[in-house]
Amino acid sequence: MKKIMAMLLLFSLSLTSAACGNGAKSSIPDGTFEGTGNGRGGEIKVSLTMKDQKVSDIEVLENQESEGLSEAMNILKEEIIATNNLDVDIVSGATLTSVGFRLAVQDAFSKTGADKSLLVKKEKPAPEKREEKYDADVIVIGAGGAGLTAAITAAENGMNVIVLEKMPMAGGNTLISGGEYAAPENWVQEKEALEDSADLFYGDIMKGGDEESDPALARILADKALDGAKWLRDEVGMIFEDYMLFFGGHSVERSLVPKNATGYEMIHKLTEKLKETGSPLHLETKATELIMDENGRVTGVKAEYHGQVIEYTAKKGVIMASGGFGYNKEMRAQYNEEMGEGYLSTNSVGSMGDGLVMAEKIGASLVDMSFIQAYPTCDTQSGALLYVGDVRMEGRSILVNKEGKRFVEELERRDVISKAVLQQTGSVSYMFWDASAMEDSGMDVKHAAEYNGLIARKQLVKADTLEEAAAFFEIDAEELKKTVENYNQYAKDGKDLEFNKRGKLVPFGEGPYYIMVSKPAIHHTMGGIKINTEAQVVSTEGKVIEGLFAAGEVVGDIHGTNRLGSNAIADITVFGRIAGESISK
Missing domain, CATH: 3.50.50.60 (FAD/NAD(P)-binding domain)
Known part of the structure; x- marks a missing residue:
């Protein structure tokens, strides 16, 4: 029995030694560590500074979030430092940005080699007392x-x-x-x-x-x-x-x-x-x-x-x-x-x-x-308004369905377009535009965060050929080619014979070509x-x-x-x- 107990003790010590040598550290080292997470606009990169087992600072090194939503990261930073807790609640109204920031901070902490349980959490400071x-x-x-x-x-x-x-x-x-x-x-x-x-x-x-x-x-x-x-x-x-x-x-x-x-x-x-x-x-x-x-x-x-x-x-x-x-x-x-x-x-x-x-x-x-109004071209996953889709308001894109055909005037009222979209295969539409439209509108620069996020989430594709772009969303490429050819003829003649699209008609030229999938979401009451x-x-x-x-x-x-x-x-x-x-x- 003594031999068995001695062997168990030795085995236990060896496991402890291995855990300390190869697993999580028993304390959190001081230093600055970097981590990344994905927010609404793409990658968020932060540096996390640890000192005396506490979060002493968080700096956002890179992010593609919109200016208004980035304020949520400041709110989260203050709360993480104040509570020494990496799992603080998200900021209402900035869910994707909040999640991305928290993931980046947690990724940075993982570089310490320590377990989160070593963080001694502090009570969240009581909100300022207001007058009655x-x-x-x-x-x-x-x-x-x-x-x-x-x-x-x-x-x-x-x-x-x-x-x-x-x-x-x-x-x-x-x-x-x-x-x-x-x-x-x-x-x-x-x-x-x-x-x-x-x-x-x-x-x-x-x-x-x-x-x-x-x-x-x-x-x-x-x-x-x-x-x-x-x-x-x-x-x-x-x-x-x-x-x-x-x-x-x-x-x-x-x-x-x-x-x-x-x-x-x-x-x-x-x-x-x-x-x-x-x-x-x-x-x-x-x-x-x-x-x-x-x-x-x-x-x-x-x-x-x-x-x-x-x-x-x-x-x-x-x-x-x-x-x-x-x-x-x-x-x-x-x-x-x-x-x-x-x-x-x-x-x-x-x-x-x-x-x-x-x-x-x-x-x-x-x-x-x-x-109650629905906006016709919104994010299929979150319902968010898509600023990149404003290329439509510049008259430089068309809306097609899975079959590669136009089905509505692109500058019609929002409610009319939304109802038309819901009648298409999958209740979605596909916005198509070309290189010159992107260059003139600058949507990939003005709204770089959203553009990169859509690409990463496979909601938007950039392709050298029309066929390649159509294949990405399994759109009928032959019908899409006919649709584009017809539209280009309308632009040449100065009149849209299918939907009487208002504004100046600009023909599509060379690639790369862009296609973005979207669906209606509630926008205004x-x-x-x-x-x-x-x-x-x-x-x-x-x-x-x-x-x-x-x-x-x-x-x-x-x-x-x-x-x-x-x-x-x-x-x-x-x-x-x-x-x-x-x-x-």
Whole structure:
């Protein structure tokens, strides 16, 4: 027995020795280690610095994430260092970026040779303690484009303003949009000698929404869109590119493009402008209830911040700019059965319709709630808006099906294209373009992160020949060749005989050729709170609810059944400014 025990002890010691020599280390070495992970735009590379068994620093060495979403990495970095924990929660609204960053950090830690269990986790620091009550002239609910615009306008009119945002970052849907802005008679049109007018724009809004828009609201949007764009450019400091896009349903090319063609430029500049006004932005603060006095006037908001209930009083009133309900499957299905469970969404995860619920609870009228729009060319895996697909708005691509045939006008309304896509094999479309279109549009440079990510995920192919590109997605190559030949003839003759495509027809030339697969996803909810021309909320009885104003996607009856592309940024700017002006009177 003694011999057996001695042998077992010796065997055990040998295993321990082997584990220490060849397996995980018994302590975490000091030093800096590099790791990689894949985010939304491709590879994220970080360096992780360990000191005294703790994470002391994380530096992002390389990344291809969009500017707005990259803020999520800063949030995660701070939490990992504060808690000494590599498995912190993802940042809402930036899932793929968060996952990629965490994987990169974990990969870097693996280079230490130590096990994660050696990290002594610390309690997450308690959030800052807020006051139980705040007093202001104006409370704005939502820090997207409409909310920030309204807050800045009110503040510049002398109002004391506080902005509430339930998400950990400002921006909402504006941040993850392309940020294009429809404005008739704009400076780029003037330079290119393109004729346009507010009347023509108004007609497009009404026609695009099947004449279901409130004519008075549509008229204001058309008349004030250019002023709003100039305000963003001249007062806010927003930079626009020196070209435009031609969105479906518009009669002419009138959509201004922000720097880098994303909504980050608008949100970044608006946030900086808000700071200049000295107006506080309370993040991770979810408004839950509107407060009314005995006369039925809205006088404030109740909100929650990490379990703490806070009351915000508003002497002049509240501006509701909480966005739509495009991410809320249940609410979508409640108002339109077809738009529920079966669709992914381009929207921020914060687009849950909270503001609609709060407003309806105090008697606000909700209108057009069944009008929900799908964007036709979205990521088949995540539902995200595909900026690379904007080559379509430059009129330099065609949409084909699995059979290699066109099936819709590429510059039609979003709802028309989306319905047509859903009728094709696999309920997807394939966007085809050539080398000259890519070179002229620069989509692989402007949106390099997305482009590289699509290539890596096999959602987009670049090939030297048409046949090779078609084979990648198992598209009928012979039919695609015929389709391209027909289109080139239409371009030569100056008329699309199949679908009467608007705009200038440009023939396809030499390769390389590109094909991107996409599918429709929920993009915009046209329904919402009823307002008057002063952005005052109207009750179910047709009366103004004193002290309550609204702007942005939370508002209904502006776009009718269908919003035209790039009209949303004009909408949130125009009515955000009106709300800020009206509440200041």
